Each structure stands twice: as structure tokens, then as C-alpha cells.
Amino acid sequence: MILRKLQYKAISCLGPGLLSVASRIGKRPGRGSAQGAAHPFGPPLESGRKLREIMSLHYLSGRYADGAVPVAWVTSGFPVEPLRALGFHAVYPENHAAVCSVKRLVPELSAAVERLGYSRELCGYARADLGCAVTGTTPVGRLPRPDLLCCCTNICQTVLYWFRALADRFRVPLAVVDAPFVYGEAKAGHLEYFADQLRGLAETAGGIAGRATDRGALLETVRLSREGSLLWAECLAAGRAVPSPWTGFDAFFHMAPIVALRGTKECNGYYRMLRDELNDRISRGVGGIGNERFRLLWDNLPVWHRLRPLSAVLAENGFNIVCSTYAAAWAEAGAAIDPADPEGSMARAYLNVLLNRDLPYRLSFMKRLCAESGSTGAILHSDRSCKPYSIGQVDLQRRLVSEAGVRTLLLEADHADPRSWSEEQAGHRLAAFMESFE
Amino acid sequence: MSGPASIGVDAGSTTFKAVLVDREGRILASFLEPADPRLEEQAARALDALQAPPGTPVGATGYGRRRIHAARTLTEITCHARGAFSRTGEPGILVDVGGQDTKVVRVGPGGAVLDFSMNDKCAAGTGRFLEVILARLRIPKEEIARYAARSTRPVPVTSTCTVFAESEVVSLVARGEAVEDIVKGLHAALASRVASLVGQVPPGSRVFMSGGVALNPAMVEALSKELSVPVSVVPDPQLVGALGAALSALS
Structure with a gap:
């Protein structure tokens, strides 16, 4: 136990220096080094190296976390602040599954659980995560x-069954925070219900951590969480500049800390650095792509396994994704968190996450993002295995066209599973969509 | 009439089309063959057949467009819209039932694409649907419309999935249903699938059809009935994509 604690502490403290050296030595050829005359992107973000460092450190320290500190596996929309205040190391299976998808491991992981009877229609993240649990592959x-x-059921109901399966496998308690769906505005009773569950959570988690919540630590975590969301919002707002200093595809990678390290100093330090770099790029007129002619909104999760080719084909044709509902969702709700009323404000913030809100809200959100960013088109990723995000997209598409004059494309894919991707047909639709702007 | 000005190639999934047009976009010569996997050879054959002067600019579209040596390559969506508009001179809704996919394009003034939708990742609602099932019934292409016209009591075919519809048709035949009635039912099933892509037709909008399936009057009739709007066939419907590609090469 003491050894584990020392290892965990050592990695957490010494890790940044070590990783920084390692990343300089073993630098993989990325966008920067691959640059040629016909390269469609702008210069790569310097912050990218720091991003790799802090996310690598997060996973590296995780290897030594169990036995050293209490460990919680949490959903992306879970109110993590009470756990952090109790000293938990938080693991985000969704973020980990996205890493698996980028590494193209999902077909193999999914096949392992499909053999156990899980449907291929189930969320690709859930299949990847359960596949990791079954095979030990990561x-x-x-x-x-x-x-x-x-x-927390504020992102979908699938997480409930997914985490039940994990609880069954690991034989550990499952804490569920139930989020009533928000039609219009969150009702007072729902906010109270959610806040009550947060108090219960502090008790359950405190029992496992073997200590009571330190109110000061909770207030500090809540403060950091709010600050992190606002900093991430500033980074996204930088994308409104013309040309946009980065692309929405960059943002999908750079959102990892706000998802997996929310409520920590590391997260906020990172976003200060990123914001400053983006603002510097704006002042120098440096764009995320070389020749930005058209600006687009992206709706739904990214197609993790196709990010690079998709971003390249768009950039080659002068199209830049300058905003996305997915990246912006992490900036929107978190800003409501307020140290003056931790439970009440967390209830408001976590009930109001995008996927827990109705279609009229989603439509107004998309219209606002388009207007703020000067996007004249939108790609709506119809995500085969994320039903809550994809339902209603045909209506959203129709209304974006008729009410906001935004050109739209519904692109069928899956955020995690490349087997749902049809290169020829998706490429064809994308090409026709781009031609319609000329 | 002015001389040859550009060539348009539509390397589709089932047929290969090419046209030679003059500066006004009038078709001077055309070429049409079933798609050949040796695409480069087929393209060379087409250019020979069109007898275009050397150096005539080429525009290409269709699934094989990237393998054609062309000054301009564009998707069939843009090309069908341009080609159809040049022949009809009217904005409207263009339905192109192709071999591998079905496209519905809202064509604006000047032939601009305002919006489009396509069938999803299967052959339901495409030309292949009819092709596969009619081959099963051993009905040659040129006989299809005559068969449908002879139907007195169309049999509903409920499956729009090509594979399931094929087995459904086998069971209908086994049940003793008349082939003519099955053929008519198949047209209604395909029309219904295509109509769901078209959605609501705004009052006063014209609906046009292009692509090889538009040569089948039974299909045009079935779609008109399904949409409750008369559907007009763009002249030379199979050549519309190639024509659009040629016009793009002109500009």
C-alpha cells in the first residue's frame, strides 16, 4: 500500500518532466513534420505536445493508482467534483474508448463482446470498454x-446498463446519478432531486475512500471545474476568428482534459496555454488550415477512426470545421458551476448538458454556433451507435436549412466502429456537399 | 451549329456514358456501354467513338471518375443537376435512380444544387433492385414496362431490401401469383422507397427523372402515382450525368 502510494505520487510529480523528455526524443511524425507543398493544414499547434504529455501522464499514473488511492470509473457527464475532493483517481472509459478507436482497436474489442452476445448496435464506446475488460487489451x-x-444518465441510458455490466464484472458498487430529461428549462424539483443525489454520492464515495468530504477541497474542485469550462470556452471562442486558428478536428483532441481531467489544476493550466497560443495565432493571422474558404459546424461525436482523412479532404478543398456541438457542450454547462452553491449549481450544470436537453434547445444551440462562427454549412454525423445524439437530426437538418439558411450534410458513420463506415459512399456525399458551395 | 467543345464522361457503376457537346451544350455524339472493369480501355474506346478533336477538354463524373484523365471531376449530383437543367431549363426536384444509388437533388436556378439526399448504404431503392429481381423472373429489360402494363391486380411486395425482396418474389411465384402482377408490385415498392427520399413536394414544383431507370415508363408512372405529381423524364435520361460533366468542362 505504501509502495503503491509512493509510486503513484512519484509518477504524478515526476511524470511531466520525464514525459516531456520522452516526447522530445520519440517524437512521432505528425502534421508538422509531414508538411509538404500541397499540405492543406496550417502549422501544428505547439500545445499538442503538452496535450500528449498530460494525457499520457493521466494514463501512466492510472497504472499505479489502484491500491494507492481510491479509483472510480466515471461517465463523461458525471459530476466528478465530489470524487476529486475525496482524492479519487477518475478513469473515463469513454475517453479510453476514443483512444482505442483512434488506434483502430474497436473491431477486435467489439468482436470479443459480440461473441458474448452483445449487439453490434450497442454504443461503440461501451463495446470497446467491455471488450477491454474482457480481453485485457488496452x-x-x-x-x-x-x-x-x-x-450519470445525463448523456444516455446506455451508460446505466454498461456500468451495471462493469459492476457485475468487477464486483464493486455502482453509484448512479439519475438525470431527468430537460424539456425547456430544468424544473426546480429536478434540480433538488439531482442535488440530493450528489449529497448521497458524497456519502457513498466517502465510505469507499474512508473519509468524509473536506468542504474546502470540494469548493476548490468546483472552482477549478468552473474555471476549466470557462477556459475551454475561451479556446473555442478563438475558433470564431477568420481564419480560424485551429480546426474542429483539433478541438476534438484538445477536449480530452476538460472531459477526463475536469476540476484539476493540470486541466486549467493546459487550457491557459492553449488559449494563449490560439490568440497568438489569431494576432499573426495563422489558420488551422492553409486556405480557409468555407466554415462549417460539426454535430455529434467525431468519427474518431477517420479524423485524419476527413480533416484532410475538407482542408484540401478549403473547408474548415470551426465549431462543433460536441466540443462546445463541454464549455456550455460547466460554466454554471458556482462555488457559492456547489450541489445546487452542479445539479444545474449537469442536468443541462446538451444530450439531456430537448430538440428545440439543440436547434437553437446549433443556430447560435453557426451565427457566432460564421458557419454557412453543417455536417451532421448520424452516429450509428450513439442514438441519443443522432435522433432528431433529420428534423434539425431540415430546420437549419429553412430557418438559418445553413447548407447541411447528414453523414452516416459511427464514432468508434470503422465497420459502419462506407468510404466510397461517405466520400461521395462529402464531395457533392462541398461542390454545392462552389 | 458550332463545333465540338467538350467531352463529358459518366463512369457509372452499371453503365459507362460519354458525350461530345458543342459550346451551347448540344450533344453531338454519344457513347454508352455496360461498365467495364477495365475502365481506362473503355474510356479510350469512348473517345475514339466520339471522334473528338485532340485536346478537347474532358469532364468526368460517376464512381470511376477519378480514373478518367479529365480536366474536371465532379460528383453525379452536381452533374445531373447541371445536365438536367440544361435540357429542361427549369428548377425543380430531380430524381436520379442509378445502378448503385438513388439521388434526389433540389435543383435551383441555373442548375445549382440547393440540397440533395441519397439512399443509405444498401441497394434498396436503386436500379439494382429491379435488375436483380427481374433477372430472377427472367424478364428482359425491354419487356419490363409491357409486363407491368398487363397487370390487372398488382401484388404488394413489402420488402424493399433487395435480398429479402428476391426471396419474397420467389414465394409469390410459388404461390401462383401472375408474373405481371408481381412486376407491377415491384415497381410500386421501388417507387415508394424513392418517394420517401423525395419527401414532400412543394406545391408548384416540377419533378424530373434522369438515369437509366427513367427509360422504364412503368417506373415513371409508379413514381408519379406515389408522389401524386406528374414526373417528367429529362430527354436522353441516361446521358444527363455525362452532359453535366461536359458542361462543367466547358466552364
Whole structure:
């Protein structure tokens, strides 16, 4: 136990220096080094190196977390602040599954659980995560064994069954925070119900951590969480500049800290650096792509396994994704968190996440993002295995066209599973969509 | 009439089309063959047949467009819209039922694409649907419309999935249904699938059809009935994509 604690502490403290050296030595050829005359992107973001460092450190320290500190596996929309205040190391299976998808491991992981009877229609993240649990395969070395599983139904109902399966496998308690769906505005009773569950969570998690919540630590975590969301919002707002200093595809990668390290100093330090770099690029007129002619909104999760080719084909034709509902969702709700009323404000913030809100809100959100960013088109990723995000997109598409004059494309794919991708047909639709702007 | 000005090639999934046009976009010569996997050889054959002067600019479209040596390559969506507009001179809704996919394009003034939708990742609602099933019934292409016209009591075919519809048709035949009635039912099933892509037709909008399937009057009739709007066939419907490609090469 003491050894584990020392290892965990050492990695957490010494890791940044070590990783920084390692990343300089073993620098993989990325966008920067691959640049040629016909390269469609702008210069790569310097912050990218720091991003790799802090995310690598997050997973590296995780290898030594179990036995050293309490470990919780949590859903992306879970109110993580009470856990951080209790000293939990938080693991995000969704973020880990996205890493698996980028590394193209999902077909193999999914096949392992499909053989156990799980449907291919189930969320690609859930299949990847359960596949990791079944096969022990992970691109991050090792995930720490959870002491507690935490899921909040504010992003989908799938997480409930997914985490139940994990609870069954790991034989650990599952803490569920139930989020009533928000039609219009969150009702007072729903906010109260959610806040009550947060108090219960603090008790359950405190029992596992073996201590009571330190109010000061909670207030500090809540403050950091709010600050992190606002900093991420500033980074996204930088994307409105013309040309946009980065692309929406960059933002999909750079959102990892606000998802997996929300409520930590590392997260906020990172976004200060990123914001400053983006603002510097704006002042120098440096764009995310070389020749930005048209600006687009992206709706739904990214197609993780096709990010590079998709971003290249858009950039080659002068199209830049300058905003996305997915990246912006992490900036919107978190800003509501307020240290003056931790439970009440967390209830408001976590009930109001994008996927827990109705279609009229989503439509107005998309219209606002388009207007703010000067986007004249939108790609709506119809995500085969993320039903809550994809339902209603045909209506959203129609209304974006008729009410906001935004050109739209519904692109069928899957955020994690490349088997749902049809290169020829998707490429064809994308080409026709781009031609319609000329 | 002015001389040859550009060539348009539409290397589709089932047929290969090419046209030679003059500066006004009038078709001077055309070429049409079933798609050949040796695409480069087929393209060379087409250029020979069109007898275009050397150096005539080429525009290409269709699934094989990237393998054609062309000054301009564009998707069939843009090309069908341009080609159809040049022949009809009217904005409207263009339905192109192709071999591999079905496209519905809202064509604006000047032939601009305002919006489009396509069938999803299967052959339901495409030309292949009829082709596969009619081959099963051993009905040659040129006989299809005559068969449909003879139907007195169309049999509903509920499956729009090509594979399931094929087995459904086999069971209908086994049940003793008349082939004519099955053929008519198939047209209605395909028309219904295409109509769902078209959606609501705004009052006063014209609906046009292009692509090889538009040569089948039974299909045009079935779609008109399904949409409750008369559907007009663009002249030389199979050549519309190639014509659009040629016009793009002109500009």
C-alpha cells in the first residue's frame, strides 16, 4: 500500500518532466513534420505536445493508482467534483474508448463482446470498454481496477446498463446519478432531486475512500471545474476568428482534459496555454488550415477512426470545421458551476448538458454556433451507435436549412466502429456537399 | 451549329456514358456501354467513338471518375443537376435512380444544387433492385414496362431490401401469383422507397427523372402515382450525368 502510494505520487510529480523528455526524443511524425507543398493544414499547434504529455501522464499514473488511492470509473457527464475532493483517481472509459478507436482497436474489442452476445448496435464506446475488460487489451498499458463505478444518465441510458455490466464484472458498487430529461428549462424539483443525489454520492464515495468530504477541497474542485469550462470556452471562442486558428478536428483532441481531467489544476493550466497560443495565432493571422474558404459546424461525436482523412479532404478543398456541438457542450454547462452553491449549481450544470436537453434547445444551440462562427454549412454525423445524439437530426437538418439558411450534410458513420463506415459512399456525399458551395 | 467543345464522361457503376457537346451544350455524339472493369480501355474506346478533336477538354463524373484523365471531376449530383437543367431549363426536384444509388437533388436556378439526399448504404431503392429481381423472373429489360402494363391486380411486395425482396418474389411465384402482377408490385415498392427520399413536394414544383431507370415508363408512372405529381423524364435520361460533366468542362 505504501509502495503503491509512493509510486503513484512519484509518477504524478515526476511524470511531466520525464514525459516531456520522452516526447522530445520519440517524437512521432505528425502534421508538422509531414508538411509538404500541397499540405492543406496550417502549422501544428505547439500545445499538442503538452496535450500528449498530460494525457499520457493521466494514463501512466492510472497504472499505479489502484491500491494507492481510491479509483472510480466515471461517465463523461458525471459530476466528478465530489470524487476529486475525496482524492479519487477518475478513469473515463469513454475517453479510453476514443483512444482505442483512434488506434483502430474497436473491431477486435467489439468482436470479443459480440461473441458474448452483445449487439453490434450497442454504443461503440461501451463495446470497446467491455471488450477491454474482457480481453485485457488496452493501448494505455493498464487501467486501474475500480473501487467504485459512477454513471450519470445525463448523456444516455446506455451508460446505466454498461456500468451495471462493469459492476457485475468487477464486483464493486455502482453509484448512479439519475438525470431527468430537460424539456425547456430544468424544473426546480429536478434540480433538488439531482442535488440530493450528489449529497448521497458524497456519502457513498466517502465510505469507499474512508473519509468524509473536506468542504474546502470540494469548493476548490468546483472552482477549478468552473474555471476549466470557462477556459475551454475561451479556446473555442478563438475558433470564431477568420481564419480560424485551429480546426474542429483539433478541438476534438484538445477536449480530452476538460472531459477526463475536469476540476484539476493540470486541466486549467493546459487550457491557459492553449488559449494563449490560439490568440497568438489569431494576432499573426495563422489558420488551422492553409486556405480557409468555407466554415462549417460539426454535430455529434467525431468519427474518431477517420479524423485524419476527413480533416484532410475538407482542408484540401478549403473547408474548415470551426465549431462543433460536441466540443462546445463541454464549455456550455460547466460554466454554471458556482462555488457559492456547489450541489445546487452542479445539479444545474449537469442536468443541462446538451444530450439531456430537448430538440428545440439543440436547434437553437446549433443556430447560435453557426451565427457566432460564421458557419454557412453543417455536417451532421448520424452516429450509428450513439442514438441519443443522432435522433432528431433529420428534423434539425431540415430546420437549419429553412430557418438559418445553413447548407447541411447528414453523414452516416459511427464514432468508434470503422465497420459502419462506407468510404466510397461517405466520400461521395462529402464531395457533392462541398461542390454545392462552389 | 458550332463545333465540338467538350467531352463529358459518366463512369457509372452499371453503365459507362460519354458525350461530345458543342459550346451551347448540344450533344453531338454519344457513347454508352455496360461498365467495364477495365475502365481506362473503355474510356479510350469512348473517345475514339466520339471522334473528338485532340485536346478537347474532358469532364468526368460517376464512381470511376477519378480514373478518367479529365480536366474536371465532379460528383453525379452536381452533374445531373447541371445536365438536367440544361435540357429542361427549369428548377425543380430531380430524381436520379442509378445502378448503385438513388439521388434526389433540389435543383435551383441555373442548375445549382440547393440540397440533395441519397439512399443509405444498401441497394434498396436503386436500379439494382429491379435488375436483380427481374433477372430472377427472367424478364428482359425491354419487356419490363409491357409486363407491368398487363397487370390487372398488382401484388404488394413489402420488402424493399433487395435480398429479402428476391426471396419474397420467389414465394409469390410459388404461390401462383401472375408474373405481371408481381412486376407491377415491384415497381410500386421501388417507387415508394424513392418517394420517401423525395419527401414532400412543394406545391408548384416540377419533378424530373434522369438515369437509366427513367427509360422504364412503368417506373415513371409508379413514381408519379406515389408522389401524386406528374414526373417528367429529362430527354436522353441516361446521358444527363455525362452532359453535366461536359458542361462543367466547358466552364
